[in-house]
Amino acid sequence: MNIKFGNKRIIGQKRAKDQVERILASDRISHAYLLSGPSGIGKTAFALALAEAINGISNLSDLGEYATSKKSSWFTHPDIHVFIPKPTTVKTEELRDRLELLAEDPYEIIGFSQRPSLDDESSKNRQAFYPIDYFREDIRPIAKLKPNEGNRVVVIMTQVETMRKETANAFLKMLEEPSDRLMFILTTESYESLLPTITSRCQHIPLGTLKDKEIEEGLIDVDGLSPDDAAYLARVSGGNYAMTRFFDVKKLKENRESVVEFMRMAFSQDAAGLSTLVQDWQSSNNIEGLIAITNLIEMYIRDLMIYRETENRTFVTNIDQLESIQKFVGSLGEARLEEMIDHLDSFRSAIRQNVNPKLIFIAISLRFSMLMRGLDPVISEDNNWQHIPAFVE
Numbered sequence: 001m002n003i004k005f006g007n008k009r010i011i012g013q014k015r016a017k018d019q020v021e022r023i024l025a026s027d028r029i030s031h032a033y034l035l036s037g038p039s040g041i042g043k044t045a046f047a048l049a050l051a052e053a054i055n056g057i058s059n060l061s062d063l064g065e066y067a068t069s070k071k072s073s074w075f076t077h078p079d080i081h082v083f084i085p086k087p088t089t090v091k092t093e094e095l096r097d098r099l100e101l102l103a104e105d106p107y108e109i110i111g112f113s114q115r116p117s118l119d120d121e122s123s124k125n126r127q128a129f130y131p132i133d134y135f136r137e138d139i140r141p142i143a144k145l146k147p148n149e150g151n152r153v154v155v156i157m158t159q160v161e162t163m164r165k166e167t168a169n170a171f172l173k174m175l176e177e178p179s180d181r182l183m184f185i186l187t188t189e190s191y192e193s194l195l196p197t198i199t200s201r202c203q204h205i206p207l208g209t210l211k212d213k214e215i216e217e218g219l220i221d222v223d224g225l226s227p228d229d230a231a232y233l234a235r236v237s238g239g240n241y242a243m244t245r246f247f248d249v250k251k252l253k254e255n256r257e258s259v260v261e262f263m264r265m266a267f268s269q270d271a272a273g274l275s276t277l278v279q280d281w282q283s284s285n286n287i288e289g290l291i292a293i294t295n296l297i298e299m300y301i302r303d304l305m306i307y308r309e310t311e312n313r314t315f316v317t318n319i320d321q322l323e324s325i326q327k328f329v330g331s332l333g334e335a336r337l338e339e340m341i342d343h344l345d346s347f348r349s350a351i352r353q354n355v356n357p358k359l360i361f362i363a364i365s366l367r368f369s370m371l372m373r374g375l376d377p378v379i380s381e382d383n384n385w386q387h388i389p390a391f392v393e
Contacts, residue, residue, distance in 0.1 A: 048082070131164055172201075195249045366378065
């Protein structure tokens with residue numbers, strides 16, 4: 001096959017696209033592929049496009065003369081099966097509803113952890129994984145099928161880092177003895193956490209973080225946003241295109257105002273004000289919304305860095321916050337801004353691991369308070385598990 005892989009929908013990922021095009025052109029198809037990369041960059045969309053290309057579906061890629069299937073997409077093809085991690089108690093209909101959304105948009109957020117309910121945005125996060133019963137009753141029977149009308153039976157499993165130990169071991173046995181016309185396409189946000197015995201049996205296709213310009217173009221061309229809104233959202237996206245499309249620009253700009261307040265109160269150690277502010281953040285945002293707030297904080301700090309070095313307002317992203325940026329730079333010239341960003345980075349994984357967001361932002365404020373003064377945080381890196389100075393004896 002000599003095609004332009006993913007040319008009808010996949011955002012960015014030129015290197016990975018080129019790798020797949022070489023694979024398809026060589027006709028040396030592996031029985032298992034592992035797509036890795038951070039959240040929101042299109043791993044699932046990429047997996048769907050690969051499954052379609054293998055079975056001759058011209059949808060996410062324009063296959064031209066290589067289109068051999070009359071199916072409109074992977075969703076209606078009998079030989080393409082998609083599995084996602086799920087909570088212990090979830091109905092088949094709910095899984096089906098999520099896959100239907102994915103059929104409409106390959107970048108749709110369908111994971112239970114990221115989107116606990118399709119109807120209630122305020123729902124609490126739900127833990128989702130691959131329990132052994134799910135594997136035995138739903139996945140393994142599919143792997144025993146022969147192709148109905150395609151070249152291969154393709155089994156897509158997203159976020160395989162959530163496989164329980166017993167599930168991973170059972171899955172490994174299936175990988176070790178694959179049938180000729182069975183293909184697995186796996187996705188993961190944590191390549192290093194997978195069993196080496198699994199990764200060694202898959203052809204690895206790493207996907208890279210999306211550039212701001214790629215996200216901006218996707219938001220304009222696919223999602224119909226205005227150039228100004230798309231450019232702003234791309235800057236605060238943190239490379240997560242899939243989630244950024246759901247951001248409310250107005251709410252983000254309101255949060256940007258509260259970020260400036262957070263910085264002021266962190267410096268003055270306004271405990272009551274900080275407690276109220278971060279409680280509001282926690283109550284009104286899911287995990288991705290909280291991550292977006294950390295992105296806003298980082299963007300503000302980067303504006304401080306740029307203005308401190310250049311004093312050129314044209315380089316400032318938060319231009320409407322120029323006065324506060326000028327005051328900050330003028331009065332806190334010794335602030336260790338790069339270290340503040342490093343500390344912020346270290347806390348993002350804690351947010352994703354469901355650590356109490358209020359405690360996280362309070363801990364960040366305590367560290368920022370010292371770093372803004374050019375001093376070391378009260379809690380050293382060697383004892384960073386302590387987090388809050390009041391716990392020190």
